[in-house]
Amino acid sequence: MPYRSALGLLAIAGVAALVGTRIVQIEEAARVDDAVVEIDAMATRVRAWTRVAVSDVRYLADVAVASHLHETGANLDAIHQDLVGFMLDNQEYLQVRWLGNDGRERIRIDRTARGLVRASDDRLRDRSQQNYVRNALTLADGEVFLSPIAPNTEREQNGQSLEATFRLATPVNVPTFGREGIAVLNLDTRFFFEELSVGAVTRGSAQVFLIDPDGHALYHTSPGRVSIESAERLPGPLETAIRADRKPEGRLHDAEGIWLWRTIDLGGQRHWHLMTRLPTSLLHRSALWTWLGVAFASLVAAGIYMAFVVLRRQLQQSVQMQQALEISAQAARDRAATAEHLREAESRFRILTEVSPNGLVLVSADGRILHANESAYTLFGHPPGSLDGRPIETLVPDGLRQRHAQLRQGFMQAPGRRAMGSGLELRGHRADGTQVPIEVGLSSFDSDNQTVVLATITDISERLRNEAELAGKAQELEQTVGMLEVANEELSELAYAASHDLRAPIKTLRAQLARLQSRHQQVLPEEGRKLLAYAIDAGARLETTANAVLDFARVIERPSTLETLSLPDLVQEVIGDLSADISASDADVRIDDRASTVCAVRGRPAQLRLLLQNLIGNAIKYRAAERSPEVRIGWQQRNGRCEISVSDNGIGIDPADQEKIFSLFGRLHHQGRVAGVGLGLTLARKIARGHGGDLQVESIPGRGSTFRFCLAAVEPEVTRQA
Template structure:
């Protein structure tokens, strides 16, 4: 009964198994072994294991076997023994071998469990190949975006300078319509300039960032300093609860806070001073930050859309902008394995939430 079980396990094991003796002669081979190498049992009888290897590798690989036979131990799959095998048709392929001596056997019998890893290796090679092509492609795109943004700025600056020149020297000679044309020319080139800069900045976000411990209160102070003019002008009141030290990319986090806070000020209600409250909560895997304002709020149906690139919710005449700010915030948060979303009721302020992974 027991023997029958072991015999079945041997024959029907999904990996080929070969039993060989101290001088390398094949004693037994299972079903899968015969399939892998393409021989019938009779063809292998009395043959050495070398018979299943490419001739040029026999000296090296049989030396390995010789060493093993001198000091046999249990070797698991993939450890030490990864060799080249050859089947009846002459196809050479990589195999992994697990080895084990047969205990209490004086003549020295050894069991080799063999696994054909050629498909795995092929897949691995293909993946690596594709991966390196992808990396190269990404580098190329990054580089092109960078170059294009710079190239675009030159003609924009020229348009701007020329229209400024017209405005300074010829404005009195122009009729009302031409003056309007000139004004729109100026505004459009200014907007184009902002768009290109925004796009460049978006694409550079998170390229080779260096992670550090970041004191959020310190970064927040710097952001407030940068926004000082806007804060004074609008009478904005920015308060914060106890804020933590986090691990992340400082430049990106500063930009994130600056974008969200300046949005809270920008989208304020008329005749109401902005009040902004910044808090942070420690959760299991994340820091959860909230930035709550008393601004105009965001209707339900746009609460996901606002994070899309170039998406704007208001006509430019009401609130100027390129539609890049929140897309950048999303990019920064995702760089920190976090999530960003907004809770808001139109007319009743917005609360922006984002999470930052603790590591």
């Protein structure tokens, strides 16, 4: 045990060391990540600052100076007004000037403690020897010269305070006149340096440098350490690393901490380096407290571990004693529980047998009744308890008792669970000598080292009476169906004959009315012409009705045999049959692109053609007035069925009317506008149901409808054999 305790303490110490080291690493990494985010933000502000300054000096050259020179000549007052307005809008600029091609100041605006002051002519200077002037005069149009940040000695010569200044200069190009000197803008860098100082403060003791290309510090966040005049240089290893790396960003670890830098491109092959240093003291500021916390946690964990070891040893001894006592007590409880379970099992068995509606009889291996429930005594008419110990053959009719004893002995050789006398009519012998029809289920189980059979006996007298009654009802129903089929055939023949015989006189009537209209319409009075038009329209509707009734009679006659049909071919044939109506209505009727090119179904060709003609024809007729009809016929095959759909963009059907359209002669409010008698959808649904499916509609008023029905599909191999 001491050996294990020592190992546990060593493990705790090792884990504490790993955790402490990891926490310190995470804290240092977090500080470095914060510094990276801040230096990136500062670099972004420097770039934005320089871009704005470049844009402003170009504005001065192109607008404030060049435009006035082009429009008014050398009107210095107009230029002065623009320059003053510019300085008022931009407080970070110290001075703005226009110099001629000879390098002499033509106009200069200074920001002083008294405000903006225009230099008088006697205070304008010759700046041709200044480096920024010489460089700017050599630039191409649009190029900008950016000077280093340096003390403004010119400002000191003008009697003003010495300040760190950043100059930008660009040529002034006047249309039709050419090059007219340069525009110069002096920036007060204090605005920018204040932003860098604010950023550095957020990270405590971190330091920020702004370095020129020669490695001189232009700015440092430590007050009093670096000024514009001091030109303090970077540490040698850091300057060497920056020059050797030549990358826009990087980092360097040394004994004093971590250096991070970003290179800022100023244009014209000029650049600055923005740098920050994280001192080692800043990185490790919380390391001491971290290690103290880890050490304290380790001591607490070691104390808890040792307490656990002692308590565990005492607990093991207590558990061993408890287990010995528990084993002894459990043995006594098991014996008592076994006896109680036996009593409960016997009680449950007796309750189950007594409440069962079926007769239950327990039979020993030698065929004697061990127990029978109340339902068994009631079924066979014996007094309760009188069957115990008697042979089971007591309940078997006299002529079958010897045969039953032989069958019982055969069952006991291979006992199991099965129905007794499968396929035979079994009867039981009642105490009064009558017989009762029964069903018997047998199951066996072992009890006290002997096989016992449980016979479940059901009285089926009521069921046999119900079956006989159902057989009689079925025969009556079959006779009624036969009579209905005969009546249906007679009705179909009558409708067929009536509609067929009416077609000829209706055609004659329509022809005579048309002849009367063509020959005598002009001599008829107005009322006569109206009555003649009504008669012609009624004749057309009568002929349509007769044709619809004839189609209906053909559908309800004895159905023909089913054939294997190509659904794409059938749809194309129907579209061809309706080509005249399609052209007249400028309808777009075609098969849906998502439908498969091969699909075979089982159906009656003439009926399916009539079904599709009705659906597509209705889609064309019941169109919306504001758009041309669009009809799509599609299908989808799955689980041995093919679902066909016909969709349109017509007027749609109100949900309350969607079942009315399938009724015989059922029409909606479109009767006066669209020809028809109201039999089309009735026929269509009857055809769909005659093929083992149904016709359903989904519709949105004003947007269109979709009709769907199903047909039996033919598998591909069956189609190939056909």
